[in-house]
Amino acid sequence: MSNNNEWKHFFGAAYQKFSQYILTEDRTKVEVENIEKILDLQPNFKILDLGCGSGRITIPLAHKGYHLTGFDGSNYSLNIARNNAGNLPITWIESQIKDLDSEHKYDAILSIGTAFGYVDDHEDKQTMEKIYHMLNQGGKLLIDTENRDFMLHQYSENAWNEMGDQIVWSKRKFNPLNSRWREEISWNEDDNIESSILNVRIYSAHELINLLETIGFKVQKLYGSLKLDDFHMRSSRIVIVAGKE
Known part of the structure; x- marks a missing residue:
C-alpha cells in the first residue's frame, strides 16, 4: 500500500x-x-x-x-x-x-x-x-x-527526462505480485537533490x-x-x- x-x-x-x-x-x-x-x-x-x-x-x-x-x-x-x-x-x-x-x-x-x-x-x-x-x-x-501493458513494455529501472530547463531522473521498481509501480523522481533544486516518490497500483x-x-x-x-x-x-x-x- x-x-x-x-x-x-x-x-x-x-x-x-x-x-x-x-x-x-x-x-x-x-x-x-x-x-x-x-x-x-x-x-x-x-x-x-x-x-x-x-x-x-x-x-x-x-x-x-x-x-x-x-x-x-x-x-x-x-x-x-x-x-x-x-x-x-x-x-x-x-x-x-x-x-x-x-x-x-x-x-x-x-x-x-x-x-x-x-x-x-x-x-x-x-x-x-x-x-x-x-x-x-x-x-x-x-x-x-x-496502461500497465504499455508501462511494462517501456520499462527500465532508470530514466531521464527534460522538464523545462531541468533534468529529472527516475529510479523505478515494479512488483509483479501486486502490480505496484514505485518510482523515485529526483531533480536538482538550488544545488540540493530533491526527490518524491510515486507508489501506485497500475492496471x-x-x-x-x-x-x-x-x-x-x-x-x-x-x-x-x-x-x-x-x-x-x-x-x-x-x-x-x-x-x-
Missing part, C-alpha cells in the same frame, strides 16, 4: 512545477472537448472531478456552465485550484478518495490522470462501489489512467473492465487516450467510459 505522506508529497509543489510541461493548455483544451463529447454532457449536469488537482479539467468545465465539484486529497493543489477558479461556483472538497461521501449524487464522475490506485486492491474496489452508488441512473464514469485494461463490470457498471467505450484514439496494447493510457444503466 502506498504511504499516505508519499502521495501527498508527490502531488505538491514539484508536481505542479513539472506537470505544466506535460499537461499543456493545448492538451487540456482537447481533453475537455473530448470529455464533453464522450460523456454527452448536458446543461445543468452535476459533475464530480475526483483527484481534480489544481482544477485543470474542473475549471474549464465549470466555465461551460456545468455544476462542478472538485475533490482532491492535496491541500496544496486545492489552494491553487481555488485561486485559479476565482468566483466560479465550484464546490471544493479536500479528502482522500477512499473516504468519499456516497450520499451525494452526480450525473458524471471523472477520474482523470491516474487519480486512484494509491491504496490496496480491496480499497480500490470499495471506492468503485461508492462511485457506482453516487451516480444517478444513466450516469457515467470516465476513467483515464496509465491492465481487462482488470479495470472486470472490476467495473463486477460492481455493476456497463463498459460503453474504450480508448487509448483522451485524444480518443483506438486502444491497443501499446496505448499509453486506458480511457474507459462506464455507465450505470
